[in-house]
Amino acid sequence: MTTPKYNKVFSTLGHECEMLAEDDEVEKRFPGNTYWDKIKRGWMRSILVHEKICKSCAIHLRSHGAIEKEKQRHIRYHPSSIHPFSSARIWWELFMTFICFVQLILVPLDVGFFAFNVTMPFFTSVYFLAVRMVTDLICCVDIGVNSITGYYDESKKEVVLHHHKIVTHYLKTRFLIDFLSSIPTHFDLFISMNYHSHQRLEIIMLQLLSTLKYMRFFTFNTLATKLCNIFGVDFYVRHGVLMVLTMLIFWHILSCTQIFGYLLFDDKKNYAAYKNTSSFKAISRSLYDGALLIYTASYGVEEPENNYEFMMTTILWFLSKFVQIYLLARVIEFLRAKTSPKMKYSQMVKQLVEFMRHKQLPLYTQKRILTYYEFHFQKSYFRENEIYATISGQLRQEIVMQTCRQLVENVEFFRDLPLNLLVRIVSCLRSEIYLTNDVVVKANSPGNCMYFISTGTVAVYTTSGKEVCHLEDGDHFGEIALVNPEPSRVASVIAVETCELYRLDRKDFIKAIHPYPDLLEKIQKIAADRMEKTNLMEEHYKRDMATKRLY
Template sequence: MKRKKHYTTLQLGSSSLKPEGSGLWSVLCKACLISERHPATYQNFRSYPTVIAERQRHLTEGGLYVVHPFSCFSLVWDSVMAVVNVAHMIVSSLRLCYVLHPKGRPRIHAIDHVLFSLHLLCLIDVAVRFNIGYLEGKANVILRRPLIACHYLQSWFVVDLISSLPISYGLILNESEDMRLIMICHIMANIKAVRICKEINNIVTFLKISRLPYIYYGIVRNVILFLMVAHWCSCFIYIAPVLYFYWTGTMVQNYNSFLNSTDLKSYTITERYRRGIYISLSAFMGTGYSLNRVFEPLEVLIHAMLILVATLFMIYTLVHLLTLYFTKYHSVIRYHELMNQLEEYMRHKQFPAQLKKRVCAFYYYNFQGNYFREDLALNTLSEQLRNEIILHTCHKLLDKVELFNGLPASVVGSVLGCLRAEVYLPNDLVLRAGDIGDCMYFIANGSVAVYSLKGVEVCHLEDGAYFGEVALLMKDSKRVATVVAVEITQVYRLDAEDFRQFIMSNPVLYERIEAFASQRMHETVLLDEAFRRKREQLQERTLDLDKMDLK
């Protein structure tokens, strides 16, 4: 059943508390307030009235010059700055480990211009951070500017400021010859690497707008982290000769034996980076040391640390991948565990082969290779959601059963809400003639054979048919037919109490089902009568043949 969106008709004015107007300033002010579009809003504020109350508190405590952490502005700004900071981490490490100046003649490189632009953006971010609130605990957002400033100063301010100052760019631009100071400034820019996890979380938060399954966020997080760690490892390979060059102005000898020459300046940045990333990926795959034999103690130490980092990261990745796998295929694994337990149980009880086959067929049809507890899942839902799920799962049955044609949705929903699913294997007895009837059945999938009291096969019933209603309409409540499953058949059972409450109390339904039951009874009686006459004729022929034999 399709749900309709609610549109209010009450003339109460705007309750969103957003600034009115369509100018740039008004749009910016609206973007700074808490928004329902932020993925974390309804994780901390469970209803729209609480969002409105938070918006009112924002205007009272912080005013329009403070940005709410769950606002559209904060979401976009954090996402953009996450990309900028990741780019800053990549470029700053490239600048430190791959760009080498001739001795005493430092000059501006193309990477310096890119890094300077990133420095400026990061400095702007430092200023903006003093105006963005933060979450303390659960659903407790701090919006007072003094508290925001104090919190930022105690957390990321020092790291952000030190790593964002373009001091090295100014020194090189002023033709400073102090290589050691330039090296220290380049190292300061790389301090931002400690923010990598926070920036990845900001990227994942932005991706949550698409409402993808959890597994995709984990994949994105690990892919970004893997690329960054591989890049840093490729830079770390050259860190010892680079630092030695900055400190002494000369290139260390007998280092980088994996290159044809130990003089790093004789290779382009692309050649060195390609070789460095190759060695890093080799370390991740467990072949690093065997492919690149090194002999210098410092170089051995660098490669050992590289292999250690790569091994730890691959262990972390493997654990995460296993977690994702078990999360995604948990129901399949539980199904196979259940089937293994069932096999052991049947082996212990010495089930015959035919019975084993029937039990396995029942479980496979019932679970389709995925084990789940339907009762536990449904019990956590509201009654409205449970009814919608029942209507959805029974919609094919609803289309097939002519009994429900033209009836109000409320009546049909009441009946469907009382149905209980059952599965019968081939040759299973569903009903026996002469038994007391306490329910009727609707066929969802499969087919059954109907036999009269005298054992005459009356008909086959298939998808959408129903049976067992005759006994519920008769005073003695006795079954007038035997029903046997022809193939694996899924039926929905309606108990006698629910039958009397929802079907017999509805005139249209009662009239339809009574007419159909009368027709079935008439056809069954005719078939039984024809079978009786045929049997009497056969008996008479047998007697005549016996008399002729006697004569």
């Protein structure tokens, strides 16, 4: 089967190249044509890594080949885990962001105004209570979903899908907050509960337990930040909106909690204040009291009448100041971010867009340029040449060896080379980036270098248009040009997707291997054998084409 996304027409060379998909592991694992089999296959595909999502989040999954290998690893060894960069996980996080926001609005209202069910029956209505129960149950389900969802290990640059490791990581990080903020606290749909009855103490305890759901704000903030990164929301827009939402949510929570606190310590005064008051007016008054408490040292409309109310007001006032300090820190971070790598990249892209608009470049060219910058910098600006210039030669050598050694060792005639020679060859590599449809090598053109594929996929085909193969991460091509003094390329190579290649020039290779004449002779023999096989394949293909024309 073929992957539609990679049906690319290379009009320059007159060859239609299709990227062949890997064997469908999902079909193998869930064979059959029943309705249930189709559902299982659909679910399995939805929890596998999604190409667009992982390329924006995981630096080690930048090519089609790497993503296909990740899918196969997932299906074969961890089929019951949800990939953190899957479409199913992203949709669930979008849904949970909405649920957390709903809880941060409804729970404070419930805590503050549940007791006033006589004059404000909305807070004990079936609709309000049903939404509260459903959101609590969804949060409980979220704990289960998080327990089977993998996570991205930043230190190792890999996705962890092993169940034991997932659960251990979850218990160490978010589990306690999720558990405490997911405990159901409303059973009014099944049990009649009245604040002004003998159940007053039980209801107050449930309401106090409900305040733990305020911790859902941290989950909301984490999910919103992650989704903004995935969908490429502008840095200023993201931080500005989150700061405003933080202030509004805290204002809402503090105002409603203040009403609940006064209710605990002076029930009669509070009930009289809200008697014959509509829900809208009650909420407006609570917001006014909360604003006075946050922005001034005022107590609100009425001064506290006992030590408990004084203590509660003081605690809430200090909390408001901590939140103001937190917001101030976010503003300072927001301003300092102008010098951060991500912000520099954003500014560089804006300058690039203005440059392209000034030059009146066509839209197709603009997209290709932006794709190049995004792939090269990974949305974080840095100056590689300046970094290399400030470190020692030994460190530069270690970095290059760490990056490229495996690529070079994959070449047949580079295996078992002396370490000193391998280091010299690796240090000669130069990184190049090719976009989709770019011609890397053209058949019959002079060749003076070979290429190693770091990430990406290329298509290889002969001069007559026969597609030979696709090469992916870790593969190489063009090695014959290293040892043939007057070579002509025997095949054309086209980038099927955005690729990062490392180039090794013949002059650098000859200079590096000059002290090892025996190795050079061996490499020349291997290259000659490979060239002969390629020529035989080309001749066989031409004979087949000639036979087809006759018939």
